[in-house]
Amino acid sequence: MRSGRVWFRPLGLLSVLLVISLVLMSPVYAQTTIRVWGGWGTIVDTLKNELNPMFEAANPDIKVEMVDIQGDMQGLILNIIGGVAPDVYMVRGEQMQSFIHQGLVADLTHLIERDLNMNDYLPAWGCMMRDGRYYGVPAEGGGYREDGMFVNRDIFAKAGIAPPGPNISDAITFNQWLELSRRLTIDQDGDGTPEQWGTHFRTTRWYFFLPSNGVDVFTANWADTNIDTDEAVEVLDVLQKLHVTYRYSAPDSYWFENRGNVAMNILWRPRIAVAPQTIGDKFDWSVAPMPAGKAGSVGLTKMNPLAINPATDKMEAAWRYLKFLLSEASQRLQAMEGRAVVLKSVALDPKLVYSDKPPYNIMAFLGGAASDVIMQFEPPSVSRPPAVTQALNQLWKGEIPARIAADIMAEAWRAALRGQSQ
Secondary structure, X not given: OHHHHHHHHHHHHHHXXXXXXXXXXXXXXXXXXXXXXXXXXXXXXXXXXXXXXXXXXXXXXXXXXXOOOOOHHHHHHHXXXXXXXXXXXXXXXXXXXXXXXXXXXXXXXXXXXXXXXXXHEOOOOHHHEEOOXXXXXXXXXXXXXXXXXXXXXXXXXXXXXXXXXXXXXXXXXXXXXXXXXXXXXXXXXXXXXXXXXXXXXOHHHXXXXXXXXXXXXXXXXXXXXXXXXXXXXXXXXXHHHHHHHOOOEOOOOOHHHHOOOEXXXXXXXXXXXXXXXXXXXXXXXXXXXXXXXXXXXXXXXXXXXXXXXXXXXXXXXXXXXXHHHOOHHHHHHHHHOOOOOOEHHHXXXXXXXXXXXXXXXXXXXXXXXXXXXXXXXXXXXXXXXXXXXXXXHHHHHOOOOHHHHHXXXXXXXXXXXXXXXX
């Protein structure tokens, strides 16, 4: 018995040494550091203060270092060309195709096909795909349907008119939008400046209305433009009437929230996160879908992706970071902060869709069909022709009608597209 006890002592010492060696060899002491540029806006603080600590706690072998890049996309491109760009970076959705075209983002297709079930996510990946391949993941932006109609319910109640409803099937038509804007625009003293405005939309976002009439600015693969079709001209004509012909559209997006004197405000979904604070108890409000045309109410998908530097030597660690941002825990935290998310189990959670306080129901941003923002912009190798910009300026000043503006834009775009193919 005594010899047995002596035999166990060295074994216990070996066990302790083995445990110590395993601890010393554990990932806690062998971290991989990935550098991340989170882009702009509130997502940067959310990453830094909330999501990155969550990721590091679940992945102790990876440390996330946030970096800052000046100069937006141009600054990012300079960093990539100079070989000093971070491992992961945010790209503006409307410029993602250009980044793919120039080889500035890594192909993630094999990783996405290996680790993700795309049926779990809303189809908000358009701008980060090319030829069926994936080059980023949706990270920040307007979500599946970025723009919607913010409705001042008090103005409608005072006029004795039922406000537009929240579901896609409730969408008012373009003509109804025009008529309601007329009825709800009030110039009491006749000085030409209404005290109450029927609507507001930003002329710089005119293309958000085209999909509801069945067209994008460009056809598939940018083979041609749809801008001079009857469907596109009809939309431009309604917008011109609202903005300049009859002046039913307020001059400022934020008068809806700050002054409470705009009945219907076309704006992006992220305002849902801040409108409760800016509006307070000034008036009751809700949201409704984009106006409906020949195709019904069709939204426009606009998400800014996080992409991976194709030159990184930390691809697997960078991918684990992106995959975490698409996880239930990450998506739910972001949704609770009012941010648009793409994981269906979170985005469509009734507790997050419906509420007993404004805006009550946000299905206007989640249901129905949607087109992608990339088909509203020129292909990566084509710059916007000056004639297009000039025609739009003349349209919004009322100097030329919608048909002439559309014909000018079509001719300029077709010439640019032909030059691309030569």
